[in-house]
Amino acid sequence: MKNFSEYIHIINKYSPKESVLITTIFILSGFCPIVTIIFVTDFINLAFYSAGMGTINSKIYFDVAAIILLYGYNLMLPAFQKLISEKAKINIRKKYKSILLEKCSKLEYYYLENAESWNLISRVLDKPENIIVGNYTAMNQIFATSISVIGLISIIIAQAWWAAIIIVVSCVPLFYLSIKSGKANYKAKIDSSELERKCEYYSEILSDRENVDERSIFGFTEMVNSEYRKIYNKAFKIKVSTRFKWFIKTKLGGVFTALAALIVIVALLNPLLAGSISMGMFISLVNAILSLKSNLSWGLSFQIDTITSGIEYMKDIKNFMSYEERLHALDTPVVQDKITSIEFKSVSFSYPGTDTQILKNVSFLLEGGKQYALVGPNGVGKTTIIKLLTGLYTNYDGEILINGKELRKYSFNEIKGFFSAVYQDFSRHEFTFKENIAIGNIEMMNTSYIDEAVDKAISQIELESLIENLPYGLNTNLGKIHKDGIDLSGGEWQRVALARAIISRSPVRILDEPTASLDPINENRIYELFSKISHDIMTILISHRLASTKIADEILVFNEGKLVEKGDFESLMNLKGHYCQMFEQQRSWYQ
Numbered sequence: 001m002k003n004f005s006e007y008i009h010i011i012n013k014y015s016p017k018e019s020v021l022i023t024t025i026f027i028l029s030g031f032c033p034i035v036t037i038i039f040v041t042d043f044i045n046l047a048f049y050s051a052g053m054g055t056i057n058s059k060i061y062f063d064v065a066a067i068i069l070l071y072g073y074n075l076m077l078p079a080f081q082k083l084i085s086e087k088a089k090i091n092i093r094k095k096y097k098s099i100l101l102e103k104c105s106k107l108e109y110y111y112l113e114n115a116e117s118w119n120l121i122s123r124v125l126d127k128p129e130n131i132i133v134g135n136y137t138a139m140n141q142i143f144a145t146s147i148s149v150i151g152l153i154s155i156i157i158a159q160a161w162w163a164a165i166i167i168v169v170s171c172v173p174l175f176y177l178s179i180k181s182g183k184a185n186y187k188a189k190i191d192s193s194e195l196e197r198k199c200e201y202y203s204e205i206l207s208d209r210e211n212v213d214e215r216s217i218f219g220f221t222e223m224v225n226s227e228y229r230k231i232y233n234k235a236f237k238i239k240v241s242t243r244f245k246w247f248i249k250t251k252l253g254g255v256f257t258a259l260a261a262l263i264v265i266v267a268l269l270n271p272l273l274a275g276s277i278s279m280g281m282f283i284s285l286v287n288a289i290l291s292l293k294s295n296l297s298w299g300l301s302f303q304i305d306t307i308t309s310g311i312e313y314m315k316d317i318k319n320f321m322s323y324e325e326r327l328h329a330l331d332t333p334v335v336q337d338k339i340t341s342i343e344f345k346s347v348s349f350s351y352p353g354t355d356t357q358i359l360k361n362v363s364f365l366l367e368g369g370k371q372y373a374l375v376g377p378n379g380v381g382k383t384t385i386i387k388l389l390t391g392l393y394t395n396y397d398g399e400i401l402i403n404g405k406e407l408r409k410y411s412f413n414e415i416k417g418f419f420s421a422v423y424q425d426f427s428r429h430e431f432t433f434k435e436n437i438a439i440g441n442i443e444m445m446n447t448s449y450i451d452e453a454v455d456k457a458i459s460q461i462e463l464e465s466l467i468e469n470l471p472y473g474l475n476t477n478l479g480k481i482h483k484d485g486i487d488l489s490g491g492e493w494q495r496v497a498l499a500r501a502i503i504s505r506s507p508v509r510i511l512d513e514p515t516a517s518l519d520p521i522n523e524n525r526i527y528e529l530f531s532k533i534s535h536d537i538m539t540i541l542i543s544h545r546l547a548s549t550k551i552a553d554e555i556l557v558f559n560e561g562k563l564v565e566k567g568d569f570e571s572l573m574n575l576k577g578h579y580c581q582m583f584e585q586q587r588s589w590y591q
Ligand SMILES: Nc1ncnc2c1ncn2[C@@H]1O[C@H](COP(=O)(O)OP(=O)(O)OP(=O)(O)O)[C@@H](O)[C@H]1O
Pocket: 113, 351, 354, 358, 376, 377, 378, 379, 380, 381, 382, 383, 384, 385
């Protein structure tokens, strides 16, 4: 019931005018059948009377006008209601969906990496406006039908009370089946949503510009296409077979209601023959019962079904809203002036919901102003260390100290203030060239200092010649969504990401495979530039190209979640351990 009223609360809050209009329309339409009975009865009685008298009673014109108005209202109702519902949907999309999106961006990181919670998040964010307005409309429709049924039953009770009971009782199986159907349909939606997301992914592979080269060179279009069709059919079957099964069941339930309506119509013949109801009343009651029957057996089951699914959706929303948030997740980073040390003390870590220990009792000390490199084979936990360090996961054992203070004692925006980063899958923002760099320093972005800072970052990463060739210089839109957008090469995008990291005032720079898209000459140049501008800054570089780690003050070598070696290049080479072996192997490629 609480979930049920939540819809009313949401629409009242975010689209109050439309909610009042929708309710008014439906209340009026609920009274329509009863008022129609009154006028149709009067009209038929007057028609019979006029025929008997041989003269038309002028009151009949008033009845005709009222009946035309009522029919007109019923005719216009769907279009009018659709118009208002669309407006309500726009409001909900604008106001309520942005609340859901904001919640999403505040969530603890593990919800985004966990498949189950990610499925729920996708369901919740999938067009909430349609579900919310659809449910509110269905509720009002049921309210309107209830008004009509109560009105009709009150009239019928006066003629034959047992007939009214038959109508009410005949609705029970329909109600029951509709509720079951709504639950089953929502469950089918949950089951099919994961498959639908896979379909979306396959369709992206088939249509994205980014995938076009691989698609044509490997010729996997048909393979992906057939996989897409297979999964689409599976999802379609889950949804359609459930819908079909429950459609048949609810329609069978509707047969009860139809039979009951016929029994009541036959039963009303008695009072008609006994003269206790007029011919006008009989005809208009039959008319009303028939239209109510189709309303009950077709409309009502659909509305109950919608509401039951909607209640399940509201449970999802509640679960989503109860997901833990990261405090200060949306706050701008607190500028941190300096870093003196970062220390991992016996840190062990497993990703939430998994048993595998990714980091095993890892300890090391990093000092401010120095350059560090984390190296090791794939999957040994290098990026995981960065995730812990930047506060994305806090469920580790041991201690992580930043400037001597345990990381969990900092607020999230304080932690963010320590770091700037260039990740392996760095972002390619569809903004202008200048904005792509400037967002690295949000605090400064809207001040007059930003132009100077952007220019400095551009010159430090030596991007001037690239900008000279752009049609609007720094104001050129980058990416594909803008009509005049210019796409950059992978290496050029990566250098823009590096400039973004440089403009940030944070004292620790994380470079996770930052030069993977650069040619060797540019890569070398970038590391030289970085070391030149990084005197009072700590740099943490993750790289598989071991030549690039030579410049680091200290190299930390990881294997199977453990720190196995550390030292500068010379000492690690002399040690002739893991690092030396990997380095020699890479060197042999070039000989
Ligand atoms: N969200 C997650 N949930 C569960 N396991 C994860 C998650 N993210 C990463 N892992 C696992 O943690 C291990 C370490 O991953 P990590 O990305 O830290 O390795 P890495 O050393 O950076 O590897 P690479 O050099 O390939 O980038 C991997 O086995 C990976 O499968």
